[in-house]
Amino acid sequence: MRTSPLRRALISAAALGAVVSLASCAGGSTAPASTSDGSSSDTQAGARVAVAYEGGILVLDGETLETVADFESEPFTRLNAAGDGRHVMVTMSEGFQVLDTAAGTTDEPELTDTVFEADTPGHVVRHADKTVLYADGTSDTTIFETADLASADGLPEVETIPGVEAHHGVSVVLEDGTFLTTVGNADGRNGIVAKDAEGAEIASSDQCPGVHGEGTAKDEAVVFGCENGALIFQDGEITKVDAPDQPYGRMGNAYVSETSPIIVGDYKNDVDAEGYLLSAVTLIDTEAKTLEVVNLPAGVEYTFRDIVRGPEDLAYILSSDGAIHVLDPETGEITDSFPVVEAWEGPAEWQDAHPAIVVAGNVAYVTEPASNSVHAVDLTTGEVLASTELDVTPNEIAPAAG
Numbered sequence: 001m002r003t004s005p006l007r008r009a010l011i012s013a014a015a016l017g018a019v020v021s022l023a024s025c026a027g028g029s030t031a032p033a034s035t036s037d038g039s040s041s042d043t044q045a046g047a048r049v050a051v052a053y054e055g056g057i058l059v060l061d062g063e064t065l066e067t068v069a070d071f072e073s074e075p076f077t078r079l080n081a082a083g084d085g086r087h088v089m090v091t092m093s094e095g096f097q098v099l100d101t102a103a104g105t106t107d108e109p110e111l112t113d114t115v116f117e118a119d120t121p122g123h124v125v126r127h128a129d130k131t132v133l134y135a136d137g138t139s140d141t142t143i144f145e146t147a148d149l150a151s152a153d154g155l156p157e158v159e160t161i162p163g164v165e166a167h168h169g170v171s172v173v174l175e176d177g178t179f180l181t182t183v184g185n186a187d188g189r190n191g192i193v194a195k196d197a198e199g200a201e202i203a204s205s206d207q208c209p210g211v212h213g214e215g216t217a218k219d220e221a222v223v224f225g226c227e228n229g230a231l232i233f234q235d236g237e238i239t240k241v242d243a244p245d246q247p248y249g250r251m252g253n254a255y256v257s258e259t260s261p262i263i264v265g266d267y268k269n270d271v272d273a274e275g276y277l278l279s280a281v282t283l284i285d286t287e288a289k290t291l292e293v294v295n296l297p298a299g300v301e302y303t304f305r306d307i308v309r310g311p312e313d314l315a316y317i318l319s320s321d322g323a324i325h326v327l328d329p330e331t332g333e334i335t336d337s338f339p340v341v342e343a344w345e346g347p348a349e350w351q352d353a354h355p356a357i358v359v360a361g362n363v364a365y366v367t368e369p370a371s372n373s374v375h376a377v378d379l380t381t382g383e384v385l386a387s388t389e390l391d392v393t394p395n396e397i398a399p400a401a402g
Helices: none
Strands: 048-053 056-061 067-072 078-081 087-091 095-100 110-117 121-127 130-135 141-145 159-161 171-173 179-185 188-195 201-205 212-216 222-226 229-234 237-242 254-257 262-266 280-285 290-295 307-309 315-318 323-328 333-339 357-360 363-368 373-378 384-389 397-400
Touching (some): 048 078, 078 121, 087 397, 121 212, 188 229, 222 262, 237 290, 262 307, 307 357, 357 397, 363 397
Antiparallel strands (some): 048 056, 056 067, 087 095, 095 110, 141 159, 212 222, 222 229, 229 237, 280 290, 315 323, 323 333, 357 363, 373 384
């Protein structure tokens, strides 16, 4: 990716970042990114699963769910798959620390000393063979080739794009080097800007109050959520799609498949609503440039941790009724449901441990904090393949597919 020396700086690992407090989000936090290419396998041989708990991180075997490693960490950490099927980015106070799960190898897992230093580490995005890290405290974006994470001795070569005004944001880099990033400051966020590979601005919009969340669909259509709809960027142009509820109809997290033009998003239309359980989803058609809100059946409620995309580009919703509900994004219909955990209540705070779902191939990994358990579920059949009871309460979870 070529850059303008006035806007971007290629910096060495030693020059990265500064030490500050851990990032946090309320009401629309970074969802565990769930992207499926539709070419999933039926087995998770060699896979690993990272599970955060208060003060530590477990690495589980992807098939048996047996604990293969246990590391001490800070009291609350966030987990995001790095994109190479092996590593996990752990948000620590100093930045993004690299957890090597050793998935697909005979190596031992390791919470490495490799840290991408960041002032308030936030979103992690994986696309176009690159991993993109965003620092909320500076709005700096750090980019590296995902494959280099395994081959580098320590930090891989990185590119850092300096931020303008610090805010809770996110960035993504497309195949042709187009750089998309959110725009905001300490008082709020209102849109996005797109720049070409040389750093020249090609499009921008300030019509996205509270911009949050990002997802890349088929043909590199990128969606950013707004408090009154969403922005779609594709082929150099930005399109605003409005929510049916105005002035507040918020989409803040996108659940995508890069082989589907339809993005599934969360949805909230009551700015004063208490709690974190939601009962509707958005379906954003990036080809037709439309946004539809689908109310879920009675009793089907979820949080930002509870939707993934999986086999056949379907959406899988882990509901507070204890079941995984299968939603067809093409029709908005629930086509199947299968029970996995006991019914549960929404968290008092978004950081509190509550059931979460992530996916690797055809297999979903589901946490059940009430019983200190983790389950592996075949999404094609609903069969629970394995379950384990831990000695700790699972919170965030991230897969490494091997």
